[in-house]
Amino acid sequence: MSDPVTYSLADNVATITLNRPDRLNALSPSLFEAWHxxxxKAEAEGARAVVLTGEGRAFCAGADLQPDEASKLDPDLGVTIDKYYNPMIRRLAALDIPIVTAVNGPAVGAGMGFALAGDIVVAAQSAYFLLAFVNIGLVPDAGATWLIAKSVGRAKTMELALLGDRVPAGDALAMGLVNRVAPDDQVLPVATEIARKLAAGPSVAIGMIRKQVDAAMDSDLDTVLEAEKSNQSKAGRTKDFREAVTAFVQKREPQFKGE
Incomplete structure (x- = not known):
């Protein structure tokens, strides 16, 4: 039996692959455990960026509703959400390193939420997004309500959530759900190249930027200004900032160390 999640590290980029292709990478307790x-491992090995993708023809089909897995679900689905889904979404948001999602195929239900949890989202041309919950009598989870509403606004979120229609990758790009669309055979290379650029950058500042932007989505101007001041104080003390100033004076590209 193969591992439900695979991991590799190269060029300071950790690639994490959901690896249940026979189930379209549907979510299960064992997958969440392997994902954590x-x-x-990525944090212990000093990764400075993460690429999240799926094995096979799908990114993630959402919850595994096949009888052998569905039987393991608590009758109160909120318990399952609280035990598996929410901790992962919160962990991804709390990481000090950026996440690039390579959406290699359909991202359905909770899989859509996890796909959009990336700081940069690259979708394959054949991929699609489907907020499928209403089609089976459920409500969006895995942070999808917040992630989508913050990206495209109330009207479009209502449409996606209430109608449960597919959103092709090109439409997702046009409405601002994803950052880029790439040919199917290039989605992972494109995402990896973006992750390498991020991994070679000023990691402390990048980690603060991702959290600062998310916090700004729910904050007033004064709160954001205070957060900017606090984070700038920290960033200004980093070795990377000193290296950038030195490189500017010496008229060369800075060599960031993530310190």
Whole structure:
């Protein structure tokens, strides 16, 4: 039996792959456990960026509703959400390193939420997004309500959530759900190249930027100004900032170390 999540590290980029292709990478307790272990490894090995993708023809089909997995679900689905889904979404948001999602195929239900949890989202041309919950009598989870509403606004979020229609990658790009669309065979290379650029950057500042932007989505101007001041104080003390100033004076490209 193959691992439900695979992990590799190269050029300071950790690639985490949801690896249940026979189930379209549907979510299960064992997958979440392996996913957390992969993130633990990425942090322990000093990764400076993460690429999240799926094995096979899908990114993630959402919850595994096949009888052998569905039987393991608590009758109160909120318990399952609280035990598996929410901790992962919160962990991804709390990471100090950026996440690039390579959406190699359909991202459905909770899979759509996890796909959009990336700081940069690259979708394959054949991929689509489907907020499928209403089609089975459920409500959006895995942070999808917040992630989509913050990206495209109330009207479009209502349309996606209430109608449960597919959103092709090109439409997702046009409405601002994803950052880029790439040919199917290039989605992972494109995402990896973006991650490498991020990994070679000033990691402390990048980690603060991702959290600062998310916090700004729910904050007033004064709160944002205070956060900017606090983070700038920290960023201004980093070795990377000193290296950038030195490189500017010496008229060369800075060599960031993530310190």
């Amino acid at each position: 272990a992969a993130l633990d």
